Amino acid sequence: MTRHLTSLGFVVLALVLVAVPLFSDNEYELRLFMLFLIYGIIAVGLNVLVGLTGLISLGQAGLFALGAYTGGILATRLGFDIVTASLGAAIVSGLFGVALAYPSVRVRGVYLAVVTIAFGIIVENVAIEWQSLTGGTTGLTSIPMPNLFGAELSGYAFYGVLAASLFLATLLTHNLKVSRYGRAMLAVSQSETAARALGINATMMRTLAFVVASVTAGVAGSFYSFLNSYISPDIFTFADSVRFLLMVILGGAGSTFGAVIGAYILTYLPEYLQQFQLWQKFAYGALLLLVMFALPRGIVGTVVGVAKRLRPAPRAVLAGDGIPAEQSLGSTSHRTSELVARDLTVRFGGLTALSKASLRVKPGEVHALIGPNGAGKSTFVNTISGFYQPAEGICELDGVQLTGKRSHEIARIGLARTFQNTELFGEMTVLENVMVGHQQRLGYGIAQALLRTPAFRREEEVSRRTAIGLLAFVGLEDYANEEARFLPFGLQRRLEIARALASKPSLLLLDEPAAGLTTQEIDDLEAMIRRIAGLGVSVLLIEHHVELIMAVADTVTVLDYGQIIASDTPSVVQEDPRVIEAYFGTPHTANALEVTA
Ligand SMILES: Nc1ncnc2c1ncn2[C@@H]1O[C@H](COP(=O)(O)OP(=O)(O)OP(=O)(O)O)[C@@H](O)[C@H]1O
Numbered sequence: 001m002t003r004h005l006t007s008l009g010f011v012v013l014a015l016v017l018v019a020v021p022l023f024s025d026n027e028y029e030l031r032l033f034m035l036f037l038i039y040g041i042i043a044v045g046l047n048v049l050v051g052l053t054g055l056i057s058l059g060q061a062g063l064f065a066l067g068a069y070t071g072g073i074l075a076t077r078l079g080f081d082i083v084t085a086s087l088g089a090a091i092v093s094g095l096f097g098v099a100l101a102y103p104s105v106r107v108r109g110v111y112l113a114v115v116t117i118a119f120g121i122i123v124e125n126v127a128i129e130w131q132s133l134t135g136g137t138t139g140l141t142s143i144p145m146p147n148l149f150g151a152e153l154s155g156y157a158f159y160g161v162l163a164a165s166l167f168l169a170t171l172l173t174h175n176l177k178v179s180r181y182g183r184a185m186l187a188v189s190q191s192e193t194a195a196r197a198l199g200i201n202a203t204m205m206r207t208l209a210f211v212v213a214s215v216t217a218g219v220a221g222s223f224y225s226f227l228n229s230y231i232s233p234d235i236f237t238f239a240d241s242v243r244f245l246l247m248v249i250l251g252g253a254g255s256t257f258g259a260v261i262g263a264y265i266l267t268y269l270p271e272y273l274q275q276f277q278l279w280q281k282f283a284y285g286a287l288l289l290l291v292m293f294a295l296p297r298g299i300v301g302t303v304v305g306v307a308k309r310l311r312p313a314p315r316a317v318l319a320g321d322g323i324p325a326e327q328s329l330g331s332t333s334h335r336t337s338e339l340v341a342r343d344l345t346v347r348f349g350g351l352t353a354l355s356k357a358s359l360r361v362k363p364g365e366v367h368a369l370i371g372p373n374g375a376g377k378s379t380f381v382n383t384i385s386g387f388y389q390p391a392e393g394i395c396e397l398d399g400v401q402l403t404g405k406r407s408h409e410i411a412r413i414g415l416a417r418t419f420q421n422t423e424l425f426g427e428m429t430v431l432e433n434v435m436v437g438h439q440q441r442l443g444y445g446i447a448q449a450l451l452r453t454p455a456f457r458r459e460e461e462v463s464r465r466t467a468i469g470l471l472a473f474v475g476l477e478d479y480a481n482e483e484a485r486f487l488p489f490g491l492q493r494r495l496e497i498a499r500a501l502a503s504k505p506s507l508l509l510l511d512e513p514a515a516g517l518t519t520q521e522i523d524d525l526e527a528m529i530r531r532i533a534g535l536g537v538s539v540l541l542i543e544h545h546v547e548l549i550m551a552v553a554d555t556v557t558v559l560d561y562g563q564i565i566a567s568d569t570p571s572v573v574q575e576d577p578r579v580i581e582a583y584f585g586t587p588h589t590a591n592a593l594e595v596t597a
Pocket residue numbers: 348351353371372373374375376377378379380
């Protein structure tokens with residue numbers, strides 16, 4: 001249904017864009033609408049950054065200025081036509097977008113916003129000071145009428161270029177949003193840790209979002225220089241950056257048409273409020289405040305939210321539509337599914353959290369790693385999955401070296417994990433969560449996603465069906481279209497397992513999966529772990545729940561003070577005097593593990 005509504009939205013947008021010039025009375029009206037088209041292009045690009053990756057840029061006016069100057073200079077000095085000049089503007093702003101994305105590796109939130117503000121200020125100052133190129137405070141004058149292939153574009157033809165560009169920008173950013181790239185960006189914004197553990201390169205996704213927002217701002221800037229035929233530094237102020245951001249938020253960050261609606265309102269509102277003269281700015285601010293207070297998720301976000309509440313989508317999917325887990329995970333059987341850690345040592349300052357820890361998870365076995373609190377289990381897990389780097393030692397999965405690799409690279413090699421405190425993508429649906437898990441197995445590239453090629457559609461369908469099959473495997477098919485954050489805790493744990501399995505791992509690492517579960521849920525978990533191992537996926541289980549360990553583990557390894565003190569079958573380990581001493585501090589006659597239960 002959402003897909004039909006989106007298609008309808010595009011038809012309405014196309015009709016409006018075609019109808020406006022037919023019904024506009026004068027040149028001023030048409031020009032104002034063309035200004036909205038330009039702002040709309042900036043806003044839909046910025047929507048990818050703000051709405052999908054959750055990052056905030058207050059430097060869009062700087063990128064807009066960069067595009068305007070590049071386009072203007074290429075047209076006046078080198079006689080470029082509108083397409084090549086705008087292409088040049090896109091490249092220059094895109095490169096600056098990559099540079100602007102770099103700080104986001106280290107800083108986020110308000111700090112990143114400050115970095116982008118600083119960028120805007122720098123661009124403004126360069127535009128003023130580099131007189132020979134930009135004309136300084138006087139600016140660039142006599143930018144020629146836009147022309148294409150030597151022919152001058154009339155007002156209506158130029159309108160056509162702008163309208164087609166806004167339509168295309170909206171369509172392409174929508175296609176990006178509903179592809180694996182859009183899902184990955186949303187995943188990074190909701191839990192970067194989980195996204196990385198599923199093979200997503202978070203830095204790459206943020207950079208991609210910055211590039212989209214920069215290229216669109218650059219192209220819009222170039223169009224602006226042709227529309228205005230004059231540009232100067234005072235046209236691109238910090239207030240404009242704020243206005244561009246407001247367009248996205250007011251319309252509804254993350255929604256396909258929200259940014260277009262926001263751009264329309266914030267282009268026309270100041271014009272409309274001019275009649276209030278002295279009160280114009282006050283009325284502008286007050287209105288914005290009122291709308292944002294009443295509609296905190298923006299206009300489209302709120303409308304969609306109400307519509308979903310009135311006519312909720314069916315929560316369940318048909319398990320029969322899915323690819324059975326046995327089939328989708330079966331293709332991993334060619335792997336050996338063996339993990340070998342040798343002499344892993346991890347230090348935190350003066351504290352040695354892991355000391356020469358060695359462990360081997362044999363193909364297809366369930367291997368439990370236990371130990372008293374603070375023994376180093378989490379450190380071990382975080383080290384083999386790439387979140388910590390060991391000072392010494394190596395780790396291999398299926399003969400491939402993991403040590404020195406980053407977490408998303410390790411996930412791609414075949415190690416999937418869950419977290420002690422569940423790390424779901426709360427605002428995505430249950431099905432989407434699992435599809436994010438499957439995304440590293442998809443082969444389509446960004447061009448295919450933007451153009452929705454047949455290969456893209458085929459792979460997306462396989463991804464959806466694989467996810468449905470895995471939801472059926474963990475018994476969650478009835479919740480497929482529910483937002484993950486609304487699931488009861490026990491089901492969230494199951495979803496995390498389905499999501500990890502979607503990456504088709506050789507080794508599944510379960511970090512305290514029984515914590516917080518009821519007895520019945522632990523029984524179900526036990527059966528699930530057996531079924532997973534039965535599919536040829538090795539399992540490394542970090543757990544305190546002794547009955548579960550005794551029931552499912554083939555091998556138990558015990559850590560104490562960062563050292564492995566025992567590794568054998570459960571029945572042998574529970575009789576081991578060193579294990580008994582580790583748990584009780586003194587040699588104990590009783591069975592160590594049973595007493596701790
Ligand atoms: N990031 C860190 N910085 C400094 N010290 C740490 C860090 N992570 C763990 N430690 C220390 O390393 C030791 C091992 O901790 P770790 O969390 O790995 O134990 P654990 O066996 O997982 O414990 P629990 O069962 O309580 O989760 C502890 O002394 C802990 O305080």
